[in-house]
C-alpha cells in the first residue's frame with residue numbers, strides 16, 4: 001500500500017481524486033441515517049462508479065457506525081476506505097481498527113484551527129492545537145501510511161497559523177492535507193488563494209495531495225471546490241446529491257460533470273464513470289428519503305427536459321443548441337422496452353438492467369415483480385419512473401425490522417374513518433384497528449399502536465410519480481423524537497399504502513438512529 005502524492009498525480013496527467021463523503025458528512029445531516037445494509041449498497045454503487053476514496057463513516061460515533069465502516073472495509077473493493085477521527089487517541093484507534101480489513105485504507109483526522117473554534121469550541125491555545133496535529137497524525141501513521149489531516153474551519157483560519165499546522169501535519173507523515181470551508185463562508189477567489197498560498201509557502205506541500213472540502217451555505221460549494229482545483233488541489237471531497245450538514249456539501253455529480261463538460265477550461269480528469277451518476281443519485285435519495293429538487297443540476301427531473309417551444313425546436317434541429325452534455329453521459333437511458341401487464345419475468349429483469357439496477361437479489365426481485373404485476377393491473381401505462389420507484393422502495397426495505405403486510409381503510413363522509421393494519425415486527429405478525437379524524441390519522445394511529453415510539457409527525461407530503469389519475473403516489477414523512485429527525489419514503493398506486501410504507505420506513509430509520517448515542521462526537 002503506498003500513500004498517494006501530488007507528484008504521482010502530476011505524472012499520471014492532470015487528474016483529481018474524488019473523495020466521497022456521502023456515508024459520513026452526508027449521513028450526518030439532520031433526518032438522514034442509513035443502516036449497515038444501506039451503507040453497503042451505496043458504497044458498492046460508489047465503487048462501481050470509480051470513486052477514489054470512500055469516507056465510510058465515523059467509527060467512534062457508535063457501534064453501528066464502527067460496524068458499517070468495518071463491513072465496507074471487508075466487502076467493498078477498489079476505492080481506498082477511509083474512517084474519520086478527531087485528534088484524540090481513542091478516535092484514531094477506533095478508526096484504525098474499523099478500516100483494518102480494507103485492501104487500501106486511510107485515516108482522516110481533523111482538528112479546528114480557526115481562532116473562533118480554538119477559543120470557543122476546543123478551548124485550546126494555538127500551541128496545544130499544533131501539538132495535537134503532530135500527535136494525531138503520528139498516531140494515525142501507526143495504523144496506515146495513508147493519512148489525511150484536515151484543518152476544520154480552515155477557510156477562517158489565520159493564514160500563517162494554517163501554514164504552520166499544515167507543515168506540522170506533513171512532517172508527521174500526512175499524505176493528504178484537506179482544507180475545509182466548514183461553514184460555507186468562503187468565495188471562490190479567496191478559497192483558491194488559500195491553496196496557492198500553501199503551495200508557495202509550506203515546505204513539502206508539492207509532495208502531498210491538497211484537498212478541498214466545501215459546504216454549501218452560500219450556494220458556492222462547487223464553485224469553491226473548482227477554484228481550489230484550479231489553484232492546485234488534487235482531491236475534492238463531495239457527496240451524492242450534495243447531501244450534508246445544513247445546506248449540504250459540494251455535489252459529486254456537479255463537480256465531475258463540470259470538469260468533464262468544461263475539460264477545455266480545466267484540463268483535469270477524474271476516474272469517475274459518469275454513467276453511474278443517475279443510479280447513485282436515485283439510490284441515495286431513496287435510502288435517505290431526501291428527494292432531489294426537480295431543477296437540481298445534473299440529477300434533477302428537469303435537468304434534461306425541454307419545455308419551451310423555442311427550445312424544443314432548437315433541440316430537434318441540433319441537440320447541442322440547448323444541451324451541453326448528453327443525458328446518456330450521466331446514465332439517463334432512453335427507454336427501449338415498454339412494460340405492461342403482459343410483461344414477464346425476463347422482460348422485467350431486462351428492464352431493470354436497462355435502468356441500471358443490477359444489484360437485486362432473487363428474493364427482492366420476486367417481491368418487486370409481484371408488486372410490478374399488481375401495479376400493471378391498476379395502471380395502464382407503466383413508465384420507467386414507476387419501476388424505479390417500486391424497485392427502490394423494495395430494495396430499501398430488505399433488512400427492516402418492521403415490514404408492511406397489508407392495510408384496510410374505511411374512509412369517506414359517512415361514518416368514522418378507521419384503519420386495520422398488519423405488520424411484521426422482527427418476524428412476528430401483529431395487527432391493530434384504530435379510528436381517527438381521517439384515514440391518514442387512523443392509519444398512523446394504528447401503526448403507533450404496534451410500534452412503541454414518541455415521535456411526532458413533522459411533515460407529510462404526497463407527490464405523483466407520473467401524470468394521470470392512476471399515477472403511483474410517493475409519500476415523504478418526517479418524524480421527530482428527542483431531537484432526532486428521520487425521513488421515510490414509500491411508493492404505491494394506493495396513496496394510503498404509500499403513506500403506511502413511508503411511516504414504517506421512517507420508524508425503521510428511527511431504530512437505527514436511537515443507537516447512535518454520541519452526538520458530541522460528531523460536532524467536536
Ligand code: KIV
Pocket residue numbers: 025110150151152153180181182183213215
Ligand atoms: O466540514 C468539515 O470541516 C468536516 C471535517 C471533519 C473535514 O467535515
Ligand code: ZN
Pocket residue numbers: 025180182213215245
Ligand atoms: Zn464537512
